[in-house]
Amino acid sequence: MSSRTFRITVRGSFDGLTAGQRAELLAAAPEHDMLRAAFTPEGHLTYDIAARPFFTFRFLDGGEAEEDILEATARAELAAESWLSERGYGFKGLKSQAQDLSLAPLAKRQRQAAARGGA
Template identity: 50%
Template sequence: MSRGIRVTVRGAFDSLSPGQRETLLASAADHDFLNTSYTPEGYLAYDVAARPFFTFRYLIEAADDEDLDVTATRGELLAVEWLDTHGYGYKNLTAAAVDPAEVPLGARGRRTAAKNH
């Protein structure tokens, strides 16, 4: 059995060429922080016009017994692969994994859950 784990990988672009920066700026609307989602292929969000930072969001299927740290590393490797494939330098990568099933419900979530039971 498996479960969907949310992995967030953060970092900063490093040593972008003027052409790379221009390419990122031209695609910025497709990578808006306001429309992010966790997807199997990963969602890349950035605002290079304001700062060099980026975030990848992955929804990774993990075995029930897979440690969250292992899943976070898998997400980080996916981000590195994408960055390397596209020729972008990067630094300060960090990755964190969260199992949504283990996140406590807030007040709104508790009310919704109570109504459904």
Template identity: 45%
Template sequence: MGTQHTYRVIVRGTWDELTDASRAALLAEVEEHGLAQMKFTPEGTLTYDRALKHFSLRYVVVSDAEDGEEMAGALAEEQAETMLRERGHGFRDLRSSVTDMDTMKINRKPSRR
């Protein structure tokens, strides 16, 4: 087993062919899935708005560094698909963006003296 890296993955998608029951369930919980709830977690955090057009899920994925960002994105998208299907929500056009937290460069402003 190689070195483990921690990735932050945002999976974005579009709601598609939502049933009346699915739409009602999402709208009933919309306040719990707004901008204030955006955080990266291993199980994923779902965010969307009342328009029910687009959504995003934020994941923390830990995997072998040699597998790279592409694998972290694929793992997160798979988790997203599973979660959305289990809840009965229609979706399409999943895409992910990945940040490797172990190689991310932090630019600090020089202190003023």
């Protein structure tokens, strides 16, 4: 059986932040900038708290079967909730979206390379 790679995005918004928590997030904002966004096993957080209260976690996970994406999504949601809760950050409206990269359509150059035998 082949291994599958899943990209999971968990989105939500900060809720009820204190002035101190907001200051913490603002101070750490450069390391959570959208330009640094990446899918990682431990999850990568991005936000722009100065402009809006929304955040996005990006997780990279895997499994052997297509249905493993459900467990990977649950792990990502739990990891996002844990990260926020451990720091005392209120949040609401968590929504997840997952993609199985083995089912993603190939880009034009990828299709051409596959047609040439993977060159």
